[in-house]
Amino acid sequence: MTYAAEHADALAELRAAGAPVTFTSWTPGVYDPSTATRSARVPITVTGYALRVKPSSQLDRAKYQALELITSEAVTLLFAPDEYGRLPELGATADFAGVRYTVRDREPIAPDGVAIMARIVVAGGGPVPVTAAAAFALPPFALAGAARLQFTASGAFAPALQLAGVADNGILFVLDASLTGATFSRSTTATYTAEIPDLVFALDTALTGATSTRSTTATYTAEV
Incomplete structure (x- = not known):
């Protein structure tokens, strides 16, 4: 029973x-x-x-x-x-x-x-905060250019989304986002967009000439 x-x-x-x-x-x-x-x-x-x-x-x-x-x-x-x-x-x-x-x-x-x-x-x-954390693992070779992550969001939020990938300039990243129902699109300029209207959050990383084998982690908070 x-x-x-x-x-x-x-x-x-x-x-x-x-x-x-x-x-x-x-x-x-x-x-x-x-x-x-x-x-x-x-x-x-x-x-x-x-x-x-x-x-x-x-x-x-x-x-x-x-x-x-x-x-x-x-x-x-x-x-x-x-x-x-x-x-x-x-x-x-x-x-x-x-x-x-x-x-x-x-x-x-x-x-x-x-x-x-x-x-x-x-x-x-x-x-309830709306947060996104991005961890960038830099490969052991020189990088040039910049990567941009951008998304817009609203409605219900829950830390239930993770996106991992490689930007066009070779940057490896994992993105944890407190967004439910997000949809992602990718352009040839390495812009990743999740669209749920109202909240706009953008992360830009300029890594021209960077050479590293370490990971750096940053947390960015956007408040509605």
Whole structure:
């Protein structure tokens, strides 16, 4: 016996009464000692629907106190995952109702050990940022020219997109972008464009005459 049907019912109810939520944690990049570079981190996302609920008892308030949180900054979410049994990791970010929190505690509801849903305590709310990180690994030969990455975006955001490639001037890059539904096109001048209207973000790198075997990583943030 499983509780898959109960999970489906809980998810349907929270989809109707609550709001979508995305939890994100990251795997570390893999270090390559031969090139002294580290691969891009890979996001792990857990999605579903959640409803903000009030602390239900003195036990909840005691939990906040144990986590060194005050009631005004802590939020408890009743969460049902899109995928039966999946829950976020402690320390994951939680994007809910336009606010980014951090997961501080989770209490699964799992009669048979597989989570139907969970009560999740999050804290540290702030606006959800729109970010893109680009890691450029420069080959061990001279480069000339410049590379340009450009994209426009709006709507729902989630760190679920990764683009890797080689620009026309030989620059190797990996682009992690917090954009959902982006479509990419490539021109002969090594311009990569993802189009979802409203937010415009551009990264230009001038690497004339550069010679290096190291990776340099930069994070650029654009705010709507």
